[in-house]
Amino acid sequence: xxxxxxxxxxxxxxxxxxxxxxxxxxxxxxxxxLEAAIGRKRVFLNAVLNGITLGGLYFLVAxxxxxxxxxxxxxxxxxxxxxxxxxxxGYAISTWTGSWILSFIVAFIVVALVGVILQLAVFRRMEGxxxxxxxVTIGLSIVFADLMLWVFGGDFYQIQTPAxxxxxxxxxxxxxxxxxxxxxYLQYPLVRLVIFAASVVIGVAMWLALNRxxxxxxxxxxxxxxxxxxxxxxxxxxxxxxxxALGAGLAGIAGVVGGTFQSLSPGxxxxxxxxxxVVVIVGGMGSIPGAALGAVxxxxxxxxxxxxxxxxxxxxxxxxxxxxxxxxxxxxxxxx
Amino acid sequence: MSLLQSTQxxxxxxxxxxxxAFIRAWPDFQNPAAWLxxxxxxxxxxxxxxxxxxxxFATTLILGIIALSLMFLAGYGGMVSLMQLTIAGFAGYxxxxxxxxxxxxxxxxxxxxxxxxxxLALATLFGTLGGALAxxxxxxxxxxxxxxxxxxxxxFTNQNWAIFNGHTxxxxxxxxxxxxxxxxxxxxxxxxxxxIAAICYFAVQYVSRAPFGLALQGVRDNSRRMxxxxxxxxxxxxxxxxxxxxxxxxxxVLQVWNYRQISPGSVSVGACIDILIIAVVGxxxxxxxxxxxxxIFVLLRTFALDVLIKFGLDGNRFRLxxxxxxxxxxxxxxxxxxxxxxRWRRHHVSSAKRTGGGRHG
Amino acid sequence: MDSVAHRLSAVGAGxxxxxxxxxxxxxxxxxLTDVTITVRPGERRAVxxxxxxxxxxxxxxxxxxxxxxxxxIRFFGEDITQFPPYERIRxxxxxxxxxxxxxxxxxxxxxxxxACRGVSRGRFSFLRPGQNDALMxxxxxxxQAVHLAAVKDQRVAELAHGQQRQLEIALALAxxxxxxxxxxxxAGLSPTERRELIEILTxxxxxxxxxxxxxxxxxxxxxxESVTMMHNGRIFKEGPPREIESDPxxxxxxxxxxxx
Ligand SMILES: Nc1ncnc2c1ncn2[C@@H]1O[C@H](COP(=O)(O)OP(=O)(O)O)[C@@H](O)[C@H]1O
Ligand SMILES: [Mg+2]
Numbered sequence: 001x002x003x004x005x006x007x008x009x010x011x012x013x014x015x016x017x018x019x020x021x022x023x024x025x026x027x028x029x030x031x032x033x034l035e036a037a038i039g040r041k042r043v044f045l046n047a048v049l050n051g052i053t054l055g056g057l058y059f060l061v062a063x064x065x066x067x068x069x070x071x072x073x074x075x076x077x078x079x080x081x082x083x084x085x086x087x088x089x090g091y092a093i094s095t096w097t098g099s100w101i102l103s104f105i106v107a108f109i110v111v112a113l114v115g116v117i118l119q120l121a122v123f124r125r126m127e128g129x130x131x132x133x134x135x136v137t138i139g140l141s142i143v144f145a146d147l148m149l150w151v152f153g154g155d156f157y158q159i160q161t162p163a164x165x166x167x168x169x170x171x172x173x174x175x176x177x178x179x180x181x182x183x184x185y186l187q188y189p190l191v192r193l194v195i196f197a198a199s200v201v202i203g204v205a206m207w208l209a210l211n212r213x214x215x216x217x218x219x220x221x222x223x224x225x226x227x228x229x230x231x232x233x234x235x236x237x238x239x240x241x242x243x244x245a246l247g248a249g250l251a252g253i254a255g256v257v258g259g260t261f262q263s264l265s266p267g268x269x270x271x272x273x274x275x276x277x278v279v280v281i282v283g284g285m286g287s288i289p290g291a292a293l294g295a296v297x298x299x300x301x302x303x304x305x306x307x308x309x310x311x312x313x314x315x316x317x318x319x320x321x322x323x324x325x326x327x328x329x330x331x332x333x334x335x336x
Numbered sequence: 337m338s339l340l341q342s343t344q345x346x347x348x349x350x351x352x353x354x355x356x357a358f359i360r361a362w363p364d365f366q367n368p369a370a371w372l373x374x375x376x377x378x379x380x381x382x383x384x385x386x387x388x389x390x391x392x393f394a395t396t397l398i399l400g401i402i403a404l405s406l407m408f409l410a411g412y413g414g415m416v417s418l419m420q421l422t423i424a425g426f427a428g429y430x431x432x433x434x435x436x437x438x439x440x441x442x443x444x445x446x447x448x449x450x451x452x453x454x455x456l457a458l459a460t461l462f463g464t465l466g467g468a469l470a471x472x473x474x475x476x477x478x479x480x481x482x483x484x485x486x487x488x489x490x491x492f493t494n495q496n497w498a499i500f501n502g503h504t505x506x507x508x509x510x511x512x513x514x515x516x517x518x519x520x521x522x523x524x525x526x527x528x529x530x531x532i533a534a535i536c537y538f539a540v541q542y543v544s545r546a547p548f549g550l551a552l553q554g555v556r557d558n559s560r561r562m563x564x565x566x567x568x569x570x571x572x573x574x575x576x577x578x579x580x581x582x583x584x585x586x587x588x589v590l591q592v593w594n595y596r597q598i599s600p601g602s603v604s605v606g607a608c609i610d611i612l613i614i615a616v617v618g619x620x621x622x623x624x625x626x627x628x629x630x631x632i633f634v635l636l637r638t639f640a641l642d643v644l645i646k647f648g649l650d651g652n653r654f655r656l657x658x659x660x661x662x663x664x665x666x667x668x669x670x671x672x673x674x675x676x677x678x679r680w681r682r683h684h685v686s687s688a689k690r691t692g693g694g695r696h697g
Numbered sequence: 698m699d700s701v702a703h704r705l706s707a708v709g710a711g712x713x714x715x716x717x718x719x720x721x722x723x724x725x726x727x728x729l730t731d732v733t734i735t736v737r738p739g740e741r742r743a744v745x746x747x748x749x750x751x752x753x754x755x756x757x758x759x760x761x762x763x764x765x766x767x768x769x770i771r772f773f774g775e776d777i778t779q780f781p782p783y784e785r786i787r788x789x790x791x792x793x794x795x796x797x798x799x800x801x802x803x804x805x806x807x808x809x810x811x812a813c814r815g816v817s818r819g820r821f822s823f824l825r826p827g828q829n830d831a832l833m834x835x836x837x838x839x840x841q842a843v844h845l846a847a848v849k850d851q852r853v854a855e856l857a858h859g860q861q862r863q864l865e866i867a868l869a870l871a872x873x874x875x876x877x878x879x880x881x882x883x884a885g886l887s888p889t890e891r892r893e894l895i896e897i898l899t900x901x902x903x904x905x906x907x908x909x910x911x912x913x914x915x916x917x918x919x920x921x922e923s924v925t926m927m928h929n930g931r932i933f934k935e936g937p938p939r940e941i942e943s944d945p946x947x948x949x950x951x952x953x954x955x956x957x
Contacts, residue, residue, distance in 0.1 A: 546824055
């Protein structure tokens with residue numbers, strides 16, 4: 001942190017000012033002039049929270065994508081399909097057993113197994129041929145998409161939120177003061193907050209696993225320098241399979257999350273593939289903290305964009321990507 | 337890049353030097369099959385009905401042109417760009433926006449001979465800027481960035497009503513009428529498409545042996561060495577994107593004339609990927625590949641339904657078929673169906689030689 | 698045949714290449730430390746040193762393949778430290794690579810043609826060269842000069858190692874070079890090929906200077922008039938070949954060190 005400020009004082013200043021402005025916007029009571037100019041504070045706060053929680057979901061999808069790419073140089077364009085598949089599995093399990101938690105577990109295991117099969121049966125045979133692997137993932141995404149369309153049709157599915165998570169809770173964030181002087185606090189859906197907390201926990205766990213365990217060290221070394229892997233003589237295939245399973249499983253979990261607070265339908269696979277691409281391009285390939293940062297940035301850009309400039313919202317996301325590519329092509333938090 | 341590098345065209349070692357150089361430059365003129373195909377294409381309106389002419393052949397040629405632009409980038413430049421269809425679609429939208437259409441509140445009503453060059457210029461600009469972005473990184477990142485650009489454009493056309501008219505798109509786009517000919521009538525349009533496809537095909541063939549094309553192949557093989565020879569590799573890459581964007585733009589103009597409408601569905605992510613599939617299935621090392629791939633694709637798309645039903649299968653599984661076919665090609669051939677065909681022929685020839693030699697010995 | 702003084706007068710005074718305090722870091726590793734070298738125009742010099750001494754890195758800094766971490770580089774008086782590689786090449790600098798860096802998908806002729814095209818105008822030309830194109834003639838001559846005429850239509854991937862090394866040299870001779878950096882050009886060559894290489898080097902026009910990295914003292918000392926010794930990223934001795942050869946420190950560190 002201190003080194004960053006030392007090296008880029010201008011950027012640091014801009015970042016600090018931006019953070020201060022956001023904090024003020026979140027915590028202060030908005031003066032009437034501001035409300036007249038850009039609308040109610042409640043709308044703004046909702047967009048911010050939606051953006052951050054959506055960022056949590058994007059992180060779950062993108063972290064697997066970035067790990068798989070970082071370690072195996074495999075641009076898994078079927079990652080969106082794994083997401084959607086996980087969602088459908090979760091839907092099936094939750095309607096069948098009525099257990100939301102169980103749907104996560106099953107979705108993780110089943111999709112991770114798909115990942116293991118893919119790695120063992122397909123990608124292991126074309127190691128080092130990144131273009132060919134990418135082609136294969138494209139083919140797979142088409143096949144998966146059509147198979148899922150076959151089985152689940154074109155309908156929208158939504159996974160039932162469990163009773164204990166339904167309904168809003170009151171957050172200690174003021175949205176306005178009533179004329180009677182009574183403060184109005186923000187109401188926000190509990191389930192989104194819980195899911196966001198869960199993705200933070202998963203993110204921290206992944207970070208710890210990568211930085212504190214032996215396998216994690218190997219994975220990180222492999223991301224930084226692929227030749228090291230071969231040199232250390234570890235069972236590299238095992239590591240690859242584990243990472244692919246983890247990445248796929250996370251996409252599966254994300255599918256259940258997405259199915260709970262949004263919905264599942266054909267086309268969602270592409271949407272989440274695109275989100276992963278942009279998040280990872282912005283955050284930096286192979287970097288878990290990068291995926292987290294990118295996910296929050298893109299989530300916020302999407303939600304704030306769709307509230308304040310609805311017909312150009314996607315442009316904001318895209319401009320962020322362009323800006324990052326122009327200034328720091330390797331991504332914000334990538335090493336190289 | 338191993339896929340690309342392992343599949344370079346290997347000239348026949350028995351030919352003489354001068355002849356080889358000529359064949360390398362213009363392989364088609366030496367090939368009787370090429371003359372036959374050209375003849376058939378020219379007399380096609382005598383053979384085929386209007387449906388075949390437009391739905392099969394014109395559509396094949398248009399998709400082939402767009403895929404050709406990808407082939408140029410991928411085969412000669414080593415850059416697999418998934419945004420070529422997006423550029424084509426952008427050109428199509430611009431034809432509709434600047435020209436005449438049923439959406440009078442959006443279209444500016446320019447005559448086609450102004451709207452079309454404008455659309456092509458803007459599409460080339462689009463492709464150049466996208467390329468400038470994509471060359472900030474190398475290798476496999478290109479796919480990701482260009483796919484992101486394509487997807488962003490798709491979502492943008494959906495969201496934006498002022499220019500792109502949201503998800504309904506722009507309808508009844510006017511097509512050129514001049515010299516008393518309706519150029520969108522089946523036969524006239526077929527010849528327009530055939531002419532432009534031929535121009536694009538020979539242009540790519542020609543440029544591949546011109547300094548620009550050679551330098552691009554040099555950048556593909558070893559960009560660091562190119563810099564050490566005095567070339568600016570990224571400038572070449574961006575110029576390649578510009579050239580490819582112009583070709584893709586031509587395809588897009590033809591496409592909007594063909595369907596007379598354009599909507600976000602025409603620039604969807606799936607459609608972008610279809611272009612890659614077409615190019616890869618046909619073979620991305622030679623300009624003929626994309627057209628072969630497009631022909632297979634269009635045939636499958638048009639007839640898969642009937643054929644699948646005939647075999648008692650679900651007719652809606654066309655995309656499954658495409659996906660599986662694509663996977664099979666990627667698995668077994670590094671140069672699409674041309675590669676398969678050549679391998680088969682070589683095998684055939686060598687086994688024929690072997691049996692022949694055996695008899696004499 | 699021609700003396701140093703003669704060559705100098707042919708080109709004029711001033712340094713061809715001037716490095717001041719050039720340092721290059723790879724992470725924590727200093728591959729070059731505070732290297733200062735001055736080479737006169739037309740001068741021919743060998744750089745010797747064990748593996749990992751930083752010789753190739755020195756070349757990479759001069760050509761801009763890897764920019765130096767600090768220090769300045771001048772080429773015929775012009776500060777080129779910040780230039781991209783292609784700008785340096787266009788000013789008459791050339792190099793070969795220790796590990797052949799060719800275009801395997803193209804033919805020998807196309808490889809050489811690219812080299813000629815890279816240092817002339819029309820790099821972006823959409824027009825194919827005609828039969829009487831000047832660059833085509835230059836290409837033919839160059840292919841001939843490195844004895845590759847017989848294989849000029851073969852793809853580079855199909856060439857033998859020695860032929861690839863020869864092509865590597867041809868690429869560095871294209872256009873009008875003023876100064877060339879040869880990175881171990883003789884590595885892996887047969888005795889005949891070595892002789893051909895020496896012939897090519899000694900028959901270069903007098904105004905073209907070069908630095909050659911070469912382990913084989915027989916080759917190196919026959920084609921240069923001065924020697925720079927490197928060790929651990931630093932220069933530790935400069936002088937004429939005889940002096941260097943007989944220097945006890947050098948003998949111990951390098952010549953007697955059993956580098957083969
Ligand atoms: N691209 C690079 N990245 C990291 N280290 C490098 C790189 N290139 C060279 N080095 C290191 O710099 C040192 C000098 O290498 P080099 O210049 O190739 O030596 P020489 O050519 O004298 O054998 C070596 O320790 C080598 O490992
Ligand atoms: Mg070296």
